[in-house]
Amino acid sequence: MSVPGSFSVLRVLWLLSVFGTVLPLDGGMLFPQESSFREVKELNGLWDFRADGSPNRNEGFEKAWHKRRLAETGPVIEMPVPASYNDITQDPTLRDFIGWVWYEREVFVPARWISDEGTRVVLRVGSAHYYSIVWVNGEKVTEHEGGHLPFEAEISSLIRKEPTKPCRITIAVNNTLTLETLPPGTIQYMNDSSRYPDGFFVQNIDFDFFNYAGIHRSVLLYTTPKVHVDDISVETNFMDNTGLVRYKVSVQGGFNNTLNITLMDKDGHFVASSNGSSGGLKVVDVKLWWPYLMHENPGYLYSMKVHLIAVSETSTYEDEYTLPVGIRTINVTNTQFLINNKPFYFHGVNKHEDSDIRGRGFDWPLIVKDFNLMKWLGVNSFRTSHYPYAEEILQMCDRHGIVVIDECPGVGIKDIRSFRNASLSHHLVVMDELVRRDKNHPSVVMWSVANEPASEMPPAEFYFKTLIEHTKALDQTRPVTYVTIAAADMDKGGPYVDVVCANSYFAWYFDQGRLDIIPLQLSTHFENWYRKYQRPIIQSEYGADAVPGLHMDPPMMFTEEYQNALLQSYHDVFDQKRNQYFIGELIWNFADFMTSQGIYRVVGNKKGIFTRQRQPKAAAFLLRKRYWRLANETGRLLPD
Ligand code: GCB
DSSP states (O other): OOOOGGGHHHHHHHHHHHHHHOSOOOSOOOOOOOBTTBOEEEOOEEEEEEEOOSTTSOHHHHTTGGGSOHHHHSOOEEEEESSOSTTTSSOHHHHTOOSEEEEEEEEOOOHHHHHOTTEEEEEEESOEESEEEEEETTEEEEEEEOSSSOEEEEOHHHHHHSTTSOEEEEEEEEOOOOTTSSSOEEEEEOOOTTTSOTTOEEEEEOSSSOOOOEEOSOEEEEEEESSEEEEEEEEEEEETTEEEEEEEEEEESOSSEEEEEEEEOTTSOEEEEEESSEEEEEETTOOOOOOBTTBSSOSOOEEEEEEEEEEOSSOEEEEEEEEEEOOOOEEEOSSOEEETTEEOOEEEEEOOSOBTTTBTOOOHHHHHHHHHHHHHHTOOEEEOTTSOOOHHHHHHHHHHTOEEEEEOSOBOOOSGGGGSHHHHHHHHHHHHHHHHHHTTOTTEEEEEEEESOOTTSTTHHHHHHHHHHHHHHHOTTSOEEEEESSHHHHHHHGGGOSSEEEEOOBTTTBSTTOGGGHHHHHHHHHHHHHHHHOOOEEEEEOOOOBOTTOOOSSOOTBSHHHHHHHHHHHHHHHHHHTTTTEEEEEESOSBOBOOOOBTTBSSSBOOOSBOTTOOBOHHHHHHHHHHHHHHHHHSOOSOO
């Protein structure tokens, strides 16, 4: 832990918190939904907000800001939730702030939720970056390490203590990254008093995106009955025309539970049913879940209704949860990626959750626009570079048949100290949380445990072997990869991955301006990989920055022409390897995105084929032409 000396109180808190979370996960993390027995109340909108600008960033804890209304502790501003706080004001100090910020909101809880002892009330945060502590009416209810994944706390008994008062929710969020966080970072104090004022420090990071912070996804209150469906897991298979859905349901509380499981088709017609907490559902004339452009009817979803009746000595409880289920299989051979036993070729993008003003904040218009752009492009897949995306995005992928490589926030692991046990334990917990959240999405076809780690370092082998084996034990139905940049990177972890995901930036970071070297370097690279690992290969990143509107012919770096020419050279090599072991291409990046400031970035990374405002550069048209051609050649658009 490299949080510096004058952060000592903060450090104690951190240590306590980090230890507090390294526990096996208990309970499920079903996406909150309404049913006859469940209610959801969104707490999105304007919250009171205060950044703790005190020198040690610890005034909020010293003065217990959570004990009273935040506005009584000092000046607050209005802050939208969900959103990153960084780009909301004109204040550069807040944009670049490091440390604790405090959010608060008072809400009325429906009287029935309070009076009905059989109702369980849960507070859920979709994601907050990076470390969060949550209080309700001044009492701590939970804390959570890591952005991008949800956390929750049951608050039923707390809100019943003071039934007539509004419920005051306080959330403190700290964006400090350390050697043990995911992604890692370090805090560096500049001690030269002739150059820096007292206490001057910077946050160093080894990843190429802005470290947006705040409450990034919805905050909700939701109810379930006291005895309730806590988790559901499904695994699917098929043979000829018959599908199989194997399920497992866990129930919290109560005894004498009766579970009825009903599977319905898209039109709500009965398909199959079963009883009990685990079992199988047979689906005659199954309609498989197919990727977009691989079938005329992609993204077919059944609905699995789980109905619970629980009888205790004093009461009867009833609960219902409906899970969308896509029936499909995934298999990987030495040369192919098979979905429903048919070769699948990834023609897709890498994305970021990133936009003007909102930063990484959840935003429906942006999400729907991005899906429309992806479909326009002929994209059949994307990677959640470099962290898990919102669940609503995965639900859209399920419905539209967009295939997802689901990546955890293991990006920028470059310092040897980030391979120690404390980091590994946290990384394992993050994989637990990710798989628990995303295991039932048919769109998710592979887990990515890291992006470009310094895996040539000696401790990397143990680290990645443990991480990949752990992930495979959590989910035996999906392949696992980590994304690598150079041959040396794979040396230690290479033997454990199911698919090689390789990033390369020929004629960009090396041999600048020399597009002519791409064919030789790229094919040598692929041949070496395949010879060494005998695994199918995905080009998981490639691209060039292009400043929109900058033109030059013959092409020069940073122009739209150069971006196009570079992509074209890569495509020529892809086409040679496509029928061998090469199974996909994901452009870097779908859209321009914000990074920290530095001499290599001109207001962010410009490798998007769309601008940050989602307008096409010339490369978008090139890629669109290619992807639709690929869809026709490889997608087997006709049903089997
Ligand atoms: C990479 C990283 C990605 C960067 C990209 C770039 O290899 O995985 O996060 O943004 O290169 O543009 O340099």
